[in-house]
Amino acid sequence: MKSLNEVLARELDLMLETWNYHWNVEGPLFPSLHVLFESQYQSLQEISDGIAERIRALGVVAETRVNIIIAKGTSTQEMLGNLATKHEALARWMQDELVPAYAEAGDAASADLLTQTLHKHDKAAWMLRATAR
Numbered sequence: 001m002k003s004l005n006e007v008l009a010r011e012l013d014l015m016l017e018t019w020n021y022h023w024n025v026e027g028p029l030f031p032s033l034h035v036l037f038e039s040q041y042q043s044l045q046e047i048s049d050g051i052a053e054r055i056r057a058l059g060v061v062a063e064t065r066v067n068i069i070i071a072k073g074t075s076t077q078e079m080l081g082n083l084a085t086k087h088e089a090l091a092r093w094m095q096d097e098l099v100p101a102y103a104e105a106g107d108a109a110s111a112d113l114l115t116q117t118l119h120k121h122d123k124a125a126w127m128l129r130a131t132a133r
C-alpha cells in the first residue's frame with residue numbers, strides 16, 4: 001500500500017506548482033487566474049496539512065519531499081492543463097487505489113480523509129478545465 005508520505009509529496013508538488021503559476025501567469029485572464037490559483041494553492045496547503053497530521057496521528061514522521069521543476073514561459077493554457085491533469089491523476093489514484101486499500105486495511109480515518117481529498121481534486125480540476133475552454 002502506498003504510504004501517506006507519498007500522497008503528501010504529490011500534494012506539496014502540486015501546491016508549489018499552483019503557487020508558482022499564481023505569480024507568473026500573464027495575459028488578459030491575469031486577474032481571475034491570479035485569484036483562482038491563490039485559492040487552489042491555499043486549498044492544497046490545507047490538504048497537505050491534513051494528510052501530514054494524519055501521518056503524525058499514525059505515529060509516523062511527516063516528510064517534506066519536494067521534486068518539482070517548473071518550466072519558464074509556460075503559457076496560460078499549459079498552466080491550466082498541467083494543473084487539471086495533476087488534480088485528475090490524484091483523484092483517480094485516490095479513488096481507484098488508495099481509498100480501497102486503506103478501507104481494506106481497516107484504516108477508516110485515512111480512507112475518509114482521502115475520500116474528502118479526492119472530492120477537492122475533482123472540484124479543482126473542473127474549475128481549471130472550465131476556465132481553459
Ligand SMILES: [Fe+2]
Nearest residue numbers: 022023034038
Ligand atoms: Fe500572492
